[in-house]
Amino acid sequence: MALPPGTASTPLLATPINGSGSATESLGESRRSSSGRGSVAKLNCSLVASLASLLKLAASTRTSVSVALILALLAVSILEQVAVYYVGLLPSRFYSVLSSHNHDAFVALLWRSLVLTIIVALLNSLAALLASLIALGTRSALSGMLQSQYLASRAYYGLSRPALPRLDGVELVGIDNPDQRLVQDVDDLTTTLTQAVPPFLLAPFIIAFYTYVTYESMGWEGPLYIYGYFLVATIINKFLLSPIVAFIFAQERLEGNYRYGHARVRTYAESIAFLSGADAESAGLAVSLRRLVSNARAIIWREFPLDLSTRFFAGLGGILSYLIVSIPIFHGRYEHKSPGETAEIISKTSFYAIYLIYSFTQLLELSKQLTLAAGLTARLATLRTALDDASAPEPDAGILIDADSDMLDLDCVTVCTPTGRVLLQDVSVSVPRGGLLIRGPSGCGKSSLLRAIAGLWPFAGTITRPSEHLAFVPQVPYLGGSRSSFAAALAYPAPVPSSPTRDDALELRKVLADVGLADLPRQLGVGLFTPLDLHATLSVGEQQRLAFARLLYARPRCAVLDEATSALDEQTEASLYNLLHVHGIRFVSVGHRSTLAPFHAAVLDIVPAASTLSSPPRAAAPPLPSPAAIAPTPLLHSPSLDLDNLDDRDDLE
Numbered sequence: 001m002a003l004p005p006g007t008a009s010t011p012l013l014a015t016p017i018n019g020s021g022s023a024t025e026s027l028g029e030s031r032r033s034s035s036g037r038g039s040v041a042k043l044n045c046s047l048v049a050s051l052a053s054l055l056k057l058a059a060s061t062r063t064s065v066s067v068a069l070i071l072a073l074l075a076v077s078i079l080e081q082v083a084v085y086y087v088g089l090l091p092s093r094f095y096s097v098l099s100s101h102n103h104d105a106f107v108a109l110l111w112r113s114l115v116l117t118i119i120v121a122l123l124n125s126l127a128a129l130l131a132s133l134i135a136l137g138t139r140s141a142l143s144g145m146l147q148s149q150y151l152a153s154r155a156y157y158g159l160s161r162p163a164l165p166r167l168d169g170v171e172l173v174g175i176d177n178p179d180q181r182l183v184q185d186v187d188d189l190t191t192t193l194t195q196a197v198p199p200f201l202l203a204p205f206i207i208a209f210y211t212y213v214t215y216e217s218m219g220w221e222g223p224l225y226i227y228g229y230f231l232v233a234t235i236i237n238k239f240l241l242s243p244i245v246a247f248i249f250a251q252e253r254l255e256g257n258y259r260y261g262h263a264r265v266r267t268y269a270e271s272i273a274f275l276s277g278a279d280a281e282s283a284g285l286a287v288s289l290r291r292l293v294s295n296a297r298a299i300i301w302r303e304f305p306l307d308l309s310t311r312f313f314a315g316l317g318g319i320l321s322y323l324i325v326s327i328p329i330f331h332g333r334y335e336h337k338s339p340g341e342t343a344e345i346i347s348k349t350s351f352y353a354i355y356l357i358y359s360f361t362q363l364l365e366l367s368k369q370l371t372l373a374a375g376l377t378a379r380l381a382t383l384r385t386a387l388d389d390a391s392a393p394e395p396d397a398g399i400l401i402d403a404d405s406d407m408l409d410l411d412c413v414t415v416c417t418p419t420g421r422v423l424l425q426d427v428s429v430s431v432p433r434g435g436l437l438i439r440g441p442s443g444c445g446k447s448s449l450l451r452a453i454a455g456l457w458p459f460a461g462t463i464t465r466p467s468e469h470l471a472f473v474p475q476v477p478y479l480g481g482s483r484s485s486f487a488a489a490l491a492y493p494a495p496v497p498s499s500p501t502r503d504d505a506l507e508l509r510k511v512l513a514d515v516g517l518a519d520l521p522r523q524l525g526v527g528l529f530t531p532l533d534l535h536a537t538l539s540v541g542e543q544q545r546l547a548f549a550r551l552l553y554a555r556p557r558c559a560v561l562d563e564a565t566s567a568l569d570e571q572t573e574a575s576l577y578n579l580l581h582v583h584g585i586r587f588v589s590v591g592h593r594s595t596l597a598p599f600h601a602a603v604l605d606i607v608p609a610a611s612t613l614s615s616p617p618r619a620a621a622p623p624l625p626s627p628a629a630i631a632p633t634p635l636l637h638s639p640s641l642d643l644d645n646l647d648d649r650d651d652l653e
C-alpha cells in the first residue's frame, strides 16, 4: 500500500511526503533492519512497563535527552503534516488555473509551490535531525547506565559464567550475547522509537482529519471502502508476517554465533597458527555460515509473498482512490460543474482519499516497527533482570574485612563446583607473612580456592582479609586492550596519570627494572606511555613479569598468585618471589613446581581422598612450615640501568 507514483492528481505527492520514501520502500527498509533482530515478544502491559522503566532509567542520567528536544520534534511533526496538506492541494489548484488559462494565477501558484516544497523539505530534515539527536542522547544515557551496572559488582563475571553457584539459591538468568544487547539492541531500540513514536502519536488525529474531509467531499462510502480495504490488507499482512518472526529471531542467534567464531579466530590466532588449525576453523566457520545463510534464505522466501501482497495493495490503493472519486461523479454530483472545476475537485478528493489510505499504511508499518521495539525491549528487560540478579550481593558471603591488620585467614572454608561437587571441605589456614603455597593435583580445586579468597566464587565458612580488593597475579595476565601501554598495564586498574611527571616515569621504570624488563620498551622502540598491544607483542614470560611488576607498583599488603611464574625460568622465578619478601607482601600462591616451596613459609597440600562425588577431596591441614629457607637470590636490576641518569623524555611524550 502506498501512494501510487505518478498519480495524475497528486504529482507532488509522488515524491516522499515525510522524507521516508514511499510506504512500500519503507516497508522494505523495516524488513531489512529487522532481519538482524526480532523477537517473539508480544506487546503487552508488562512490556510497556519494561519500556517505561528503561526510558526512566535513561531520563535519570545527566546525559539524558531534554524534554525540549522531544517537544520540538512533536511540534515539527505536526507542522510537517500541515504543510503536506497544503502541498497535497496544489495539483487541484494547478488544474483550476490551467483550465481557466489564468497566467498570473499560474505564476503565483508556481511560487507558492516552490515555497511550500522548501518548507516541507526543511521540516522533513528538521524532524530527522531532531529524531537522530534524541535517539543518540537516549542511547548514550541507556547504554551508559546498563554498562555501569554490567561492570559494577562483577555482574559481567557472573554473566560470563552463568553456571556459577549461588549460595542464596537465586539462579542467574542465562542470556545470550550481553555485549550485543548493550551495544546494538540499545541503539536499535532508541532509533526505532524515535522514528516510530511521533507518527504513531499523530496517526489518530491525521486519520480522523482525512476521514472527515473524505466524508465531506464524497459522502460515507469513501471512508467506508478505505476502512474495509485497510482491514483486509491488515489481516493478509498479519497472516503473511507471522511465520517470518520465528526465523528472524533465529537469525539473531546465528549471526551472533558466526561473529563469535570470527572473534575467536582473532583472539587465538597464534595458537591456531601453531596448531595449523586453519582448516578446522574454516570448517567450523563454514558450518556457521551455512546455517546462517540457510535461515536467511528461508526469510527471503517467506518475505516474497509479503512483498508481493504489499506491492499489490500499494497498487490497489491507487485504483481504490479513483474508485472512490468516481462515486460522486457517477451519482451526478458534479454535473453542473465545468470540466476545469471537475478536474480540480477530482484532484482534491483523490488526494484526501489517497492520503487516508497512506495514513493507514503508515499505521500498519508503525505497528511492525513497534513490534520490533517490543522485541528489543524484551531483550533489554531480560538483560536488566540478569544484571540485577548477577550484581545482587550474596547474603552470608563469608568475607570479613579487617582493615587494621594484614591477616589473611581461612576458617572452615568449603568450596563446591557449580555442579555441586565438593572440591575442598573445612579448610582452615592462616596465611603466614612468609607466604603460603597451595599444591595439589590438577583439577583438585586450587584455583577455586583462590577464587573464593578473591570473592569471585561463593563458599561456606569465613575468610578474613585486610581489604575489599586483593592484588592478584594470574597465570594468563591481563594487560589491557590494543591501545594499552607499559604505564597503563602497570597502573591497571588505576588510570595512568594524565600529565605524568619525571617521578612517575622513574617509579614505573624502577618496577620494570625489578622484574628485569627495564630495557624492553626501548628494545621495542616505544616509551612507557606509547599505545601498544602488549598481548600481541610480549612473550608469555614477559607478560608474566609485567603482571608481577604491576603487583610491586601497587604495593598491596596481601597478594594472591595463581601459577604466576609458570612461564619463567627458575632463576627469574626465585628473584620475583624474593621481591615479595623484600616488600613485605603477605601472599598465597598456587603452583606445581617443586622449586617453589623454598619461597614460602608454609605449604597447603590438597589431597584428593577419592575421585567419587560422595567422597570429596579434603585439604590437608594444618599448614606445614616450609622445610627450606628462602634462598637469597640477586635482584634483577639491569646492569645498563642508571636510575639517576635516566632519559625518560620519550616516556613523557
Ligand SMILES: Nc1ncnc2c1ncn2[C@@H]1O[C@H](COP(=O)(O)OP(=O)(O)OP(=O)(O)O)[C@@H](O)[C@H]1O
Residues within 6 Å of the ligand: 161, 163, 164, 417, 418, 419, 423, 441, 442, 443, 444, 445, 446, 447, 448, 449
Ligand atoms: N563452571 C564450572 N562448572 C563445573 N565445574 C567447574 C567449573 N569451573 C571449574 N570447575 C571444575 O572444578 C574443578 C577445580 O577447578 P580448579 O580450576 O580449581 O582446578 P585447579 O586445581 O586449579 O587445577 P589446575 O592445577 O589444573 O589449574 C575442576 O575439575 C574443574 O573442571
